Amino acid sequence: MTDAEQDRWLPFDGLSNARDVGGLPLDGGGHVRTGVLLRTESLESLSDSDVSRLTGLLGVRQVIDLRKDGEVISFGRGALYAAGVETHRLSFIPEEGRGLPEIDGDIDPVVHNYLAYLTDRAENVVAGVRLVAGLDSGATVVHCAAGKDRTGVLVALVLSAAGVRRDDVVADYALSATRIDDMFRRWSTVAGVPMPDAEELDRHRPRAEVMDGFLALLDERYGGPVAWLQANGLTDDELAHLRARLRDDAADDVPGETVSAEGRH
Template sequence: MTDRWIELDGLVNMRDLGGLPTRDGGSTTPGRLIRSDNLQDLSEADVSRLVDELGVSDVVDLRTGAELHIEGPGPLRRVEALTHHHHSLIDERRSSETVEDLGERALPWRDDDPVRDAGFWAAHYLGYLAKRPEAVAAALEVVAEARGAVVVHCAAGKDRTGTVVAMALDVAGVPHDEIVADYVLTAERIDRIIARLAPRESYGAALAKQKPEDQLPRAESIEAILAAVRDGWGGADGWLRAHGWSEADVERLRTRLTT
């Protein structure tokens, strides 16, 4: 699976979701869905490779408005050919607050969180589906409708990205053990991910108070998402139908990822 890594100068956790087996004997199509850590540090060569070589047409940013404000626009924002979509998986709306007021309180890296074990992250992921279903569905709609490759990213490319990717792959018919294997693959890069985020204003203070193992992707966390969606709706396709998608919409996403 590690040959799916996309090596660029300005990030450490990008990989193509193509080449994964599906339950019907097929496989996911390369160049359709790419998962990544944040895109703030891309070089000009990185941008050229993503747009000109890999055919990226759309970017789905799952970070909060506070993160976007603090970190500022990345280099891809200057590429007019790309379409950018912001679908935060964290509800940060407060009637009396602006994005500027939210600060670290709106971020998922707060230093007052409990111990980050597999159960903690599983609860986080289930919270994305329960509290921000419209954002999850909207992110998947971008994947279904894009003319080229879609990059889905958050900060580390692990939790929010992992949740959306797991849903997409479940719709595509990828077996759960393969979805889990892709999720935990981020563990190979976790030290480099933390090193990227630690100097950044949005994440450094909180990460300094955590242990690296707090951020490790554990199989049980993503398994909880897949089990909940299977038991509650018969799978990610059923979850999407319960949240307003038609069967044709679901099939469009499935076809986009597998043909």
């Protein structure tokens, strides 16, 4: 893990997979602004100090929750919702099940699932991008259950639309693989069940080739992530606003709170 990757992690009592996408390099120069978009797993385990830090120092003004109704019923909306932070529910998975899109060839089943988000719930996917673009100040938190699949797809679309280089979009997605053990250790402790074995943990780790394949299929089928978003309702003005919010084209150094991985607690 590079120093830049370490510096993007945000330590919390009740989160293991939390980071700011700020600092990612833009194609042509500059970086994504810090303090605009944070990605995490679900928020039910936040401590009081976590909530204070998110709403105070980190300036969180809205939450985009990508979970299904059943997940929200089982685990709750989380402490930021209880603290009055505006929370938007945008499930990417139909409650009644789903049919995977038809794809020729030997395609990874996870890629099938990601494409199904776009075919089943295109309006919610675009709405998530629109919400990030529409917040004039402060930060957005986007999360699902583990902060890797549904969150990974939405964040990849936002970063692609902002102009982040493809290799860096893929690397950001894959970075969550380093936190799978921490998340399952916390969840297992809370539930009072044994920690999953190594094979089961590996099954949950994001793989770079999955996101690379997903974005390549968007290139092939739709002309790329931005073309897909625009074909499904994102306007030119909204795209421009998103880029204005996320892009720091003149930045050589990206300011903001940075915490090393060793500083997690």
